Every structure is written in structure tokens, then in C-alpha cells.
Amino acid sequence: MEANKILFFSAKPYDKAFFTQHNAAYGFELDFLETHLGPHIVNAVDEGTFAVCVFVNDKLTAEVIEVLADKGVKVIALRCAGFNNVHLETAKRLGIRVCRVPAYSPEAVAEHAVAMLLTLNRKTHKAYNRVREQNFALTGLLGFNLHGKTVGVIGTGKIGRAFCKIMLGFGCKVVAYDLFEDSELSNLGVQYSTFEEVLKQADILSLHCPLTPDNKYLICQETLNLMKPGVTIINTSRGGLIHTSNTIEALKTGQIGYLGIDVYEQEDKLFFKDLSGMIIEDDTIQRLMSFPNVLVTGHQAFFTEEALSQIAETTLHNVQQLNKGEEPDPAVILI
Template identity: 40%
Template sequence: MEILAFGVQDDEKPLLEEAFAGQHEVRCLDVFLTEDTAPIAAGYEVVSSSVNADLNGRVLRALSAGGTRMIAQRSTGFNNIDLEAARRLGLTVSRVSYYSPYSVAEFAWTLAMAVNRRIVRASNRTRDFDFRLTGLMGRDMRGRTAGVLGTGKIGEAFTRIAHGFGMNLLGWDREPNPACTGLGMRYVDKDELLSSADLVSLHLPLLESTHHIVDATALSRMRDDAILVNSSRGGLVDTEALVEELRAGRFAGVGLDVYEAEAGLFFLDKSLEAVEDDTLARLITFPQVVVTSHQAYYTHEAVGQIVDATVRNVADYLAGRRSENTLCPAG
């Protein structure tokens, strides 16, 4: 059987091909799965999608009409999939429920330290042989307070690093994580966390209840000199409200690996095109802001685990099995 994989990065392609070798052929495309590209999948029983695919009802109907019966999404998040429509169409949908939490947690800390120590600005200066230190002063993390919104596997890994820095730890989640409390984390309500933390890092899924959980009100509660990091889902932050706070001169740093309107932008080369997203254009002009293109997961270990899980998901579908990765079983 030949599998059609959408949104495959150049570094990911050999890993996918090697993982499926001897079992199935895999055709890799760099375009994302959308309403416009769904017709390409006609005749493919199994399709694999990336995190930026738009699997709304129209796309799913187009896939089903073309003969697709299984969608293997190569990501943990699945807020981009209309699961109810998939059930009505009898589609099997799977995701990757687990991959290295350290990839994202370490990258979140990379963003935090990059904005704290002005690494991007310093690097740009030295490329021009400007070695002045003016404007590059950061702060020690030791003794400061890290606030972690979401203390699952990734939030726990982030907390362990914060503990290694010697930080005070505040957490917010539905249930305390014993591993985090064992590190000295104190669970508080969201308002207290936002108002007390020097560094706020988001590690939550994007759900209806968490959409814009960091809105204008939440941002107003944060310290003027706080650092905000989001390496989870762009929709957790009201970007328009964030831009307004930045325009008012607030926050020592903001590190974003995700953006709520990233679909159609991230993973693509837009360098020769006019910028149509005014919010993003304004956001990246602030000197204390670093925006990266959803690369926190992008380590050899994590991508390898994602690929291996995708291979297992396809095998489970063909064998009629369900697993923890199955979102929507056919029938």
C-alpha cells in the first residue's frame, strides 16, 4: 500500500521513508493538507497529516469521497480536526499522544534565555562588528519565580529545568503533578501565578476552555518586567492584546514558538512576499520579542518518536486495533 504524507519537512522525509521501508511505500509532499490540496489524496486509503493541516468537515468529506479511510496525524494536538465529522464519515483518525517532552521544554527555556539575555540582538550586532553591551543587560534566573501554566509531561520537564536554575516554582493545572510538588512547586490560582511570576511559560492543550487563556485581563495582571513564553499552541494567547501591551512598553521579553494565525505561514518561505498579517508584522518588530516557527518539537529524538508512532498507528488501523493514539475509530 502507498501512503500519502502531507506537510513533510526535508529533514523528516528520510525518517518517514526509512520507518515505512519494507512495509509500505510513502509518498511525501511538502504542501499542507487543506481544502485546496485534499483532491491530491484521491485513491489513497491512508493519509498522514502534519500539525498545520486544516481537517475541517469539508476537507474530511473530500478525503472520504476520494477513498481515504484513515488519517494519521503526526502531532499530539488535534484541535485542527473535526472529529465529529470524521465519525459521521466513518474515518479512522490517529495522533501521536507522546513524544519527547524534553524537546519542547528545552526549547521553551531556549526562548526564555534568548529574550532574557538579548541573544538575537547581540548576535545581529556582532555580525556587524558592533561589540557594545548597551541594551543587552539581562537578569539572573536564580531566586526568581517561574510560573508554569500546565504541568503535564512537558510542563514537568520545564519545571525540572527551572528547579535546576534555583527558581521558586508556581504551578496551575486541574490537578497537581506530584513530581512538580516534589520539586517544591506551589500550586496557586491563575491570577496569583500571573501576578507573582517573573517568568510565565505555557504548556497547555488548546481547548475551548483554554482559548485565549492569556487574554487582555491576564496580561494586565502580569508584572511589567515579566517574561512570557509560549511553546504550546498559538491560540492560548490573544495576540492582539499582547501587541497592545508591548506597545505600552510592558514585559522584559516574549518568546513565541507558536502563533494563533500561523496556518499558511509557518513552515513556509514567505521572505519574498508582502506581509499580509499586520498583527504578526507588528509583533516581530518589538526588540524584546523572539518569534520562531513552531520548531520546539523539532529534534531528532522527538521527530523519530513521532514517525515511529505514525507507523504503529497505520499498522493498528490495518489490523483493526485501537490504541491510546486512536482519536476516532471507523465504524
């Protein structure tokens, strides 16, 4: 009998809804667990499970993957683009295939980055609360025009490209750094430069690159010193791109004027959970949220109907192809 069970970890009600809907065309047996995948739960995986489907905060260490292999798991299906939480060498050694969703409505993430930028700048979140209390005063709500500002973009893949196009529409000068220049963006007016020059020129800096061992703490004391005083930084990529304690110091001195983060290095202990009735012991995130010029959202940049539909469809299609012994698109297969 062909194995067709997919076990989901870190599953939320919206995951169950979208995957169940799209599974009507595939016929897999789906099982959903709310807990994240890690050493504490991996032994609960049933033998005969063909694939585990995981998200950004699941921990697929070498130890975890070895247990999955012993259980007969053949596929690790990431329902996200990033894969820094998977020990790929162990998966390859044990013959487990790893696939991902390399692009799911890049506009969703790009638009959220712009929403964070506008919220911080025009202080619409503060205005909303004021007006509800019948306070219509404008003092403290002063912003600045985006038109004419220099926007630096680090990473011009699908999400970075979408973000660049939006900022060009605002009338911004867009400078970018990427290992591979995008000729379409260059033709539209994006100016590619060195990483250091982008940092020096940018009034606004937006990060759109994956997290790798080479770029961890891309934003740190050294690189912050290259930036204009009062720079605005937006990060919708991965929390590890930013050295948080260095960033807090830069906020205190005014080197950073505004900070918007949808990701956080220690987010696995916080994000995707309702902690409203609990004491959060993470002093760093509490310090960040205490700044009036910092906006934190809980890794929601991807969270649109279009993106969730594409994530479900692409993930199920990847697993189906691997189950049939076929090779998915090279962009989605990691090993």
C-alpha cells in the same frame, strides 16, 4: 489486496527522510505532498489511500473529511500532539479513525522554551550580531538572573513537567496550574495554585497546555492585567492561547517586558515556508517582530533528531495497528 498507502500533506524534506528511514520496518507505500491538506486539494486524494498523515496547519474540516471518507480513507494520522484542526465529530460519524503522537521528546519543546527565555533575557542574538561587526560594547545587553525568579507554568503535562524540572535546576521558584496536579513535581518543589494566583506571582510565564474551545485567548487583556508589570511570557504551545492584539498593547505599555513565541494564531499562512523574497501582508506579525523585546521562531520547538525519529516511529506504528484491526495505545487514539 490490503490497502497500505499513506499520503502525507505539508511534507518537508526532513519528513520524507525520517519517515522513509523508519518505514523500512513497516513496508507502507508512502507518498509525500508539500501542499497542506484543505478543500483545495482533497479531491486529489487517490482512491485506495488507507491513511492521510497530516500536521498542525492542515485543515481537516467537515467538508474535507467527508471527501476523504468517499475516497475510502480509513485513518487520519496526526504527526503531532494537537488536534484542534480536525473536525472529530465528522470523522467519528463517518467511521474514520484519528490517531496522533501525544508525546515526542517533550524535552525538545521544553528546552526550546528555555532557549527562548535565555535569548530574550541575555540578548545573545543581539550580541552575536554585534560581535560579528566587531562591536564588543555591552550597552543595551543588560539581562537579569533567572535564579530566584518566580516562574509560572500553565499546564504540567509531559512538556510542562520537563520545563518545570529545568527551571528548578536554575534555582527558580516554580508555581503551576493544571487541572490535574503532578505529585512528582510537588515532591520536587513545584507549588500548585489557582490560575489567577500563578499569573499574579509569575515573573516569567510559560504556556504548556493544548488549545481547546475553553482556553482560547487564555492570555488576553483581562488576564494580562493580573500579571506583574514587565512579565516575561513564553508560548511554545498553540498561537490561539494568546490574544495577539491585546499582547501588542501590553508590549507598548510595558506590561509585558519580554515575549517569546514559537507559535502564532495565523501561522498557517507563514510558518514552514521561505517567504524571504516576498511581501508579508500580515501586519500583526510584522508589528510583533518590530519590538526589540520580542522573539519569534517558526514553530521549531519540536525540531530535534530525537523528536522527528519518535514522531515517525509512533505514527507508522499507529497506522500499522489500525491497518491490522488492532487498537493502539489509548493515549494515541482520538476516535
